[in-house]
Amino acid sequence: MISRRLLLAAALPAAACSPLDIANGLTPGGGTALRPGIPYAPGERGRYDLYTPEGAGPASPLIVFFYGGGWTSGARGDYGFAARPLASLGALVAVPDYRLFPETRWPGFVEDGAAAVRAILAGPGTGRPVFLMGHSAGAFIALALALDPRWLGPAREALAGAIGLAGPYEFGPEDDPRGIFAGSPARRARAAPGSPEQLAGTPPLLLLQGEADDTVRPAQATRLAALARAHDVPVETRLYPGLGHIGIVAALASPVRTLGLEGAPVLEDVRHWLQGPAPRRA
Template sequence: MKIRHLFLGAAAVLAAAAALVLASPAVALNGLAAVNSLRVAHALAYGSLPRQRYDLYRPASAAPPGGWPLVVFFYGGAWNRGERADYRFVGEALAARGMLVMVADYRLHPEVKYPEFLHDCAQATAHALGQARSWGADDKRIYLMGHSAGAYNVAMLALDARWLAPTGHSARELAGWIGLAGPYDFLPIKTPEVQAAFHHPNVPPDSQPLRHIAPDAAVPGVPALLIVGAKDQRIDPVRNTRGLAIALREAGTAVRLREYDGLSHETAVAALAWPLQRLAPVLDEVADFVQASAPLKTFARR
């Protein structure tokens, strides 16, 4: 009976937390964040424009020899909404697992359209690459990570050389990238707000990450971890996440695909926060990928 009561109690806590997240996502998740990291700095600039700002989260523990791994995180929001302050829970969760974390803003529609937000993300990434050592990070272990539209942004930076090249950097300087519930192959665009951000009806065909995977690439691409809810109702997980994973694998790129029945589009990132970590081991997967010296070509559904 005690075990049953404990199970029911845990389920009730999870249900209550999930309801709170749906009602007020940013407030709820940040309130649930485990405050085990030191928020090093707030509203630092990686560029001259108002939205070219970031927050930095450092682990409370001492840096390992060579420095912490560094994760640069970009949030989603259909390229027309989002604030770095809403994702404190991401910085806290990852920092508590030994990662230095940069959570960056970027310009959104209607201020800009594709590809301007990619230029911002490239500029933020270049800034992180240049500052990593001064932050106490290992500049050989820098990862890009994003959710939804943010996952699209990091996929484009990792797969398409056009964006980092003008900054004097390349994806080869990255140790890997992590996409949570990202859109990677979404033409024709049917959502009005996304159409507006991508110049509908004149959407550039090369705006799709999947278009930038060369099957006969002489050099393998940047290792990737792709996580998605198997029943994601907003972005088709089979066409987008699984399709990208298959294409990467066929091109010889190390990729991990994790599909979880218990995740929705929103909880693919919300599961980083306690106690929603019970939904799926997203945090464990990210930490394992970042800590691994050679990510494996593995596929799993749970």
């Protein structure tokens, strides 16, 4: 049944139905309640969607998922295909929007992420283990909030962990032709703080990366993992042979997994990691 629906969807004109539309349209919605557009800051970009799985209790974990898009594109409503499978793990899932270039530059989108996380910690995340997660540009935001205390301040201590999917955790001006990070020190973008001593208090990390990713090289994950280990931050890394930049987030989608096309057990690895040692709680 799913394969037939995929074939029908593939026959639709591209202008009428994007790959995200197809992924979301084929992702089962049963068993998960959606509360859209919860405000955390002024403006339409200052909102998040909250997915609550059936049977969730007051101690169920909550994942804050930041989508990618090079800090220039993306919308929370396009990521139900990722949020619903994550909710199937028994976790509430919040998907915030954040301001994009050219409306803002660094550190505006990181500050938006921090504002969203503070609001979620004080709201649906109260009393729960709260994990940050992101793909690509969203992984930069999630890991910056987990690694660098200047963004969340004392609220960082409430985080239970952070998960990065194919994140560009450090790059220079040669990788930033639009000047999105023009205001960063020496125009070098880093998720980690400038002083490694500030890594103290970083929650456990899970870094997932495709070895065939030619957008964000695997060295991004391995270098950050080495930095974390050197400063006693708990970190696990998974490198997936043959998996590319989009494939690592597409692997979360239910129709992709149903057809055995995910290429790597991304969702299962997230599940096992979440079920690991007792996490910190808010």
